[in-house]
Amino acid sequence: MAQNKTQDNRAWLGVLPVMLIVAFSGVIPLMTVVNYSVQDILDFNTRFFVGFEWYRETLTDPRFIDAFLRQLGFSAAVLAIEIPLGIVIARGMPTQGLRASLLLVLLATPLLIPWNVVGTIWQIYARSDIGLLGVTLNEMGFAFNYTAEPLHAWLTLLAMDIWHWTSLVALLAFAGLTSVPAACYQAAELDGASKWQVFRHVELPRLKGVLVIAVLLRLMDSFMIYTEPFVLTGGGPGNTTTFLSQYLATMAVGQFDLGPAAAFSVIYFLFILLFSWLFYASVMRSEEGS
Amino acid sequence: MSRRSRLSRWVLAGYCVYLILPLYWLLTLALRSNADIAGVFELVPSNPTLANFAEILTNPVWYQGFVNSISYVLLNTLISVSVALPAAYVFSRYRFLGDRQLFFWLLTNRMAPPAVFLLPFFQLYSSIGLFDTPLAVALAHCLFTVPLSVWILEGFMSGVPTEIDDMARIDGHSFWFFFTRIFLPINRSAIGVTVFFCFMFSWVELLLARTLTGSEAKPIVVVMTRTVSASGMDWGVLAAAGVFTVLPGILVVWFVRQHLVKGFALGRV
Numbered sequence: 418m419a420q421n422k423t424q425d426n427r428a429w430l431g432v433l434p435v436m437l438i439v440a441f442s443g444v445i446p447l448m449t450v451v452n453y454s455v456q457d458i459l460d461f462n463t464r465f466f467v468g469f470e471w472y473r474e475t476l477t478d479p480r481f482i483d484a485f486l487r488q489l490g491f492s493a494a495v496l497a498i499e500i501p502l503g504i505v506i507a508r509g510m511p512t513q514g515l516r517a518s519l520l521l522v523l524l525a526t527p528l529l530i531p532w533n534v535v536g537t538i539w540q541i542y543a544r545s546d547i548g549l550l551g552v553t554l555n556e557m558g559f560a561f562n563y564t565a566e567p568l569h570a571w572l573t574l575l576a577m578d579i580w581h582w583t584s585l586v587a588l589l590a591f592a593g594l595t596s597v598p599a600a601c602y603q604a605a606e607l608d609g610a611s612k613w614q615v616f617r618h619v620e621l622p623r624l625k626g627v628l629v630i631a632v633l634l635r636l637m638d639s640f641m642i643y644t645e646p647f648v649l650t651g652g653g654p655g656n657t658t659t660f661l662s663q664y665l666a667t668m669a670v671g672q673f674d675l676g677p678a679a680a681f682s683v684i685y686f687l688f689i690l691l692f693s694w695l696f697y698a699s700v701m702r703s704e705e706g707s
Numbered sequence: 708m709s710r711r712s713r714l715s716r717w718v719l720a721g722y723c724v725y726l727i728l729p730l731y732w733l734l735t736l737a738l739r740s741n742a743d744i745a746g747v748f749e750l751v752p753s754n755p756t757l758a759n760f761a762e763i764l765t766n767p768v769w770y771q772g773f774v775n776s777i778s779y780v781l782l783n784t785l786i787s788v789s790v791a792l793p794a795a796y797v798f799s800r801y802r803f804l805g806d807r808q809l810f811f812w813l814l815t816n817r818m819a820p821p822a823v824f825l826l827p828f829f830q831l832y833s834s835i836g837l838f839d840t841p842l843a844v845a846l847a848h849c850l851f852t853v854p855l856s857v858w859i860l861e862g863f864m865s866g867v868p869t870e871i872d873d874m875a876r877i878d879g880h881s882f883w884f885f886f887t888r889i890f891l892p893i894n895r896s897a898i899g900v901t902v903f904f905c906f907m908f909s910w911v912e913l914l915l916a917r918t919l920t921g922s923e924a925k926p927i928v929v930v931m932t933r934t935v936s937a938s939g940m941d942w943g944v945l946a947a948a949g950v951f952t953v954l955p956g957i958l959v960v961w962f963v964r965q966h967l968v969k970g971f972a973l974g975r976v
Contacts, residue, residue, distance in 0.1 A: 422802045431797030432809065434790040435853055442850040443816045446827030453826075502722070508712065509719030520719075521967065522960045523726060529906070529956025531928045533913045534949045541736055541942060542729040549732045552748050580726065592971035612712050627971070641820040644913045648932070662822040666914070669826045682823040693818040697811050 447686070453679035471680035481681065483656070484664040491571075491660060492639040495578050499635055500628070502579070503586025508616070510591050524584040536648025539577040543649075563650065567657035570650045574658055577645060582638070586631045593627035594620060626703040633696040637689060661685060730953070736946035744942050759947035769948065772927035775841055776910070777955075779926065782845035784905040787852040788898065795860030796886070800869065810861075817854040821914045824850065829918050839921040847915045852905040859904060862975035863897030899963045900970030906959055927952060 454472070457465045475481050506524075511517045527535070545551035545562050554561035563573040597620060605615045643662035646652060652659035659667075665685065669678035736744055738755040763769040797803070798810060828847050829838075837843040871893070875885040891898070917929045931948050960967070 422800060424802045426803045428797035428801035428803040428806075431793040431801075435794040435813070435857060436809075438786070438790055438846070438849050439813060439816055439853055442828075442846055443819070446824045446831055449827035449830065450823065502718070505715045505718045506722050509715035509717075518964055520723070521964050522957060523723060525960040525964075525967065526730075526953065526957055527726065529910065529953075529960060531911045531913065531952050533928050533932060534952050537931065537945060537949055538729045538733050541946060542732050547736070547744055547748070547942065549728065549750075580729065583722070584726075588967070588971050592968045595968060596972055637818050641822070643822060662820055662914075665820075665822045666825060669822070670918070675826065678826065685820055686823050689818050689820060690815055693815045694811070696818070697814055 450679045450682045450686075453675045454683050456676055458675045467676065471676045472684065475677055475680045475684060480656070480664065484659055484661050487658070488640060488660045491574070491642070492636055494575055495582070495639045496632060496635055498575070498579055499583045499586050500632060503583050503631065504590045504624070504628075506583065506587040507590035507594055508620075510587075510594075512595065521588075524587055527581050527584055530581075532644035533648045535577065535581050536645045539573065539580070539645075540649055543573050543576075565654055567654055570654060570658050574646055574649065577649060578639065578642070581645065582635060586635065589627040589631045590624055593624040597623050626700075629699045629703065630696070633692060633699070637692045637696070640689070640692070733946050733949050733953075736942055737950045739943055741941060741943045759943040760950075762944050763947055763951060768930060769927070772925055772930035773951065775920070775924050776916075776926040776928065779841035779844040779848070779916070779924075780906060780909045782841055783848045783852055783909040784902055786845060786849055787856045787905045788901055791853055791856035791860055791901070792891070792898075795857050795864055796890070798857065798861045799864035799867075800872065810857075813854040813857055817851050817858065819850065821851075821912065825914065825918055828915060832919055838919060839923045841924050843919045844916050844924070844926070845909070847919055848909045848912060852908050855904055855908065856901045859901045859970060859973075859975045860894070860897050862973040863894055863900075863970075866973075867893055896966035896969055899966040903959060903963045903967065903970075907956075910955065 455466060455468060457467045457470075510520060530538070540548075542548045543551045543561075543563055545555055551561055551563075561569055563569040601619050602615065605619050610618070641662055642660055643666065646658050646660060647663060647666075650658045652663050665678060665681050668674050668681060735750075735752050737759050738752045738757070740754070740756055740758060743752075743754060798806065824847070832838045832843040832847070837846070867890070871889065872885065875889055880889070913928045913932075916926045917932070920926060920929060927948065931945060931952075
């Protein structure tokens with residue numbers, strides 16, 4: 418939004434349809450959640466106002482804290498692997514020709530597979546009875562079984578997430594790299610810069626914008642992960658792979674604890690709001706800088 | 708090009724193998740009968756069969772699931788793009804009361820965890836009689852795809868110089884003519900990228916689609932989860948259904964691959 422723009426409040430007419438549709442599918446439900454979060458609902462006719470009771474309960478619930486910590490650990494691991502890997506992959510991409518097109522399509526494919534199918538694909542790939550990965554590992558002498566061993570379940574989930582989402586980072590970084598002028602590479606070559614120096618001083622500064630976006634998107638999306646672990650591990654073994662969304666879905670739909678689930682939702686939403694603000698601020702800053 | 712170092716090319720090649728192996732495994736299981744899958748472990752199917760695919764194409768529960776999914780994805784894409792176009796245009800051209808706040812508020816919806824909306828969505832769409840229709844799922848997905856569309860389109864449209872607007876006005880064209888005949892064609896690739904991301908969000912989502920549908924509008928992804936629990940594990944048919952859900956994505960990517968890099972370069976995803 419950097420251009421010189423005219424002031425005109427009639428522009429509201431243009432955004433009205435968007436406002437209406439988002440208000441309908443966003444604001445009304447969110448208000449319902451806030452409303453539930455301060456009430457004790459016994460059935461749909463008997464309800465009491467309980468103030469911040471559910472919030473206090475949620476924030477001190479050991480299962481919520483455990484799920485939250487697991488979530489943080491998972492998101493941190495995902496970022497630590499996917500961001501560097503994505504950059505390296507992007508640097509290996511050819512820029513023209515049929516091979517470049519085919520690689521783009523291959524990389525983008527996991528992004529367009531329904532999330533539960535991603536879970537199913539990894540389920541049939543990692544199972545120790547019929548899966549290519551599971552059977553191979555067991556043949557090699559590892560007693561691999563992700564349904565019984567928490568560590569194996571975690572590693573499988575991470576492997577799946579890397580499979581599913583590294584492409585997003587790679588495509589963003591690749592798009593960023595295409596904006597580096599060839600002259601910069603030639604200048605670096607004349608100066609006798611090493612490969613690492615070229616990356617560090619020529620490429621990385623120009624990638625900063627897209628990388629900030631990649632980090633924040635991966636952070637937020639991994640923070641909301643639900644479907645893939647639901648299909649692959651079902652949150653198990655035990656609760657060892659139950660993340661925030663899954664815990665929330667169990668509360669809301671499984672046990673129908675409306676009040677606590679709503680309080681949980683509001684807290685969850687506030688976290689995401691914080692991330693969004695960081696995201697928005699950094700995109701706007703990088704656009705104004707360029 | 709100097710940036711393609713040997714290391715990064717090897718990593719890319721390795722990653723491609725890593726990407727393909729699970730997909731290959733999905734395909735081989737889809738080509739084998741259930742007894743065969745449970746009986747022997749083999750890398751290349753020795754008795755390939757198309758029975759699993761035939762089951763999906765002939766059983767109404769399965770193919771109806773596809774029709775349902777496609778209809779809410781198309782409906783969603785249509786609604787999202789058509790309401791987002793005017794909004795993105797005014798965001799990119801005008802300053803108005805509360806524009807920045809509104810833009811940020813829209814964006815927060817794109818980030819909202821679907822799980823938060825699970826309960827109210829169910830009640831909202833039940834109370835207005837839309838429960839179990841493709842329209843309900845399409846509208847629910849609009850919560851994410853409309854802000855995303857505005858976000859992407861605004862990024863592209865801001866890059867189009869305002870002189871074009873002025874010139875059209877001087878030439879005596881009406882606004883409607885300018886918008887549909889001049890401005891939209893310029894932003895073709897922006898619309899392509901937007902369609903890609905709307906499709907991506909709506910096609911892959913399970914949680915809301917499952918919550919908002921019963922037996923009538925059940926999407927393919929839900930058919931997949933329910934069949935697993937009902938009739939034990941029918942791995943072959945499940946894998947075949949998986950193959951079918953992967954194909955539309957590949958098709959869409961192939962058509963927008965040229966514009967995709969441009970969209971990603973703006974960072975608007």
